[in-house]
Amino acid sequence: MKKEIAFFAGGCFWCTEAVFQRIHGVETIVSGYMDGEIKNPAYREVCTGRTGHAECIQLTFDPTVVSYSELLHVFFATHDPTTLNRQGNDTGTQYRSSVFYTTQTQKEEAEKTIAALQESTFDSPIVTTVKPETPFYIAEEEHQNYYNQHSYQMYCSYVISPKLEKLKATYSHLLKTL
Numbered sequence: 249m250k251k252e253i254a255f256f257a258g259g260c261f262w263c264t265e266a267v268f269q270r271i272h273g274v275e276t277i278v279s280g281y282m283d284g285e286i287k288n289p290a291y292r293e294v295c296t297g298r299t300g301h302a303e304c305i306q307l308t309f310d311p312t313v314v315s316y317s318e319l320l321h322v323f324f325a326t327h328d329p330t331t332l333n334r335q336g337n338d339t340g341t342q343y344r345s346s347v348f349y350t351t352q353t354q355k356e357e358a359e360k361t362i363a364a365l366q367e368s369t370f371d372s373p374i375v376t377t378v379k380p381e382t383p384f385y386i387a388e389e390e391h392q393n394y395y396n397q398h399s400y401q402m403y404c405s406y407v408i409s410p411k412l413e414k415l416k417a418t419y420s421h422l423l424k425t426l
Contacts, residue, residue: 249312251275254319255282255348255381257302258327259335264305266395266408267326267415272424273313278306279387279394282348283379291388297340304348306384314422316354320347320361322419326411329365330372336407345376355380 258264261279268274281289284301294301309319327335329345349355358378366374395408416423 249310251308252311252316253350254307254309254316254354255304255350255384256307256319256323257282257304257344257346257348258323258329259303259343259345260338260407261303261305261387261391262394262404263327263335263408263411264303264323265393267322267411268305268307268319269393269396270412270415270424271309271314271319271322271419271422273310273422274307274319275310276308278384279391280304280306281342281385281387283346283382287383288385291391294342295340297342299342301342301385302344302346303342303387304346304384316357317361318422320358322415322422323347324361324365324369324374324376325418326415329362329374329376330370332375347376347378348381349378350381 265277265279268277281294281301282304284299286299289299289301293299333341333344335343347358362374395404398404
């Protein structure tokens, strides 16, 4: 079966990248920017919130190993989809929660997952947007593979590491074996 591409924006791309790097069947991950108003934005522009871009990851996965539905469940479990333009202390539209679909099937699966999670899991309304993919701009090299290279930094220790612990506790069956 053919590999598929998915795009998720769930706050800081360092966090989202670190989570999905650990999922079996996810083959590549690139951090970048999507859904903004200018071409080829730089981090210093995106972090102002004035370009309209979301910090986002592009991942390539093997759907015979991990399903898009499973990826969606990991996505919603490892960030707060009920906070508008915010994840923890990271605030601004660049930290919004969005699923950017590449196919009609992905769109339908995302909408179905949100409806089910709203019914079963979240008391507050889910504010995650489901939108078609737009041009994706790769972030600067220093933003790629960030957690794995800087896990000792305070942001990584206090924000990303707890997400990875939650991932391990909840989705151990989806994790890569080292």
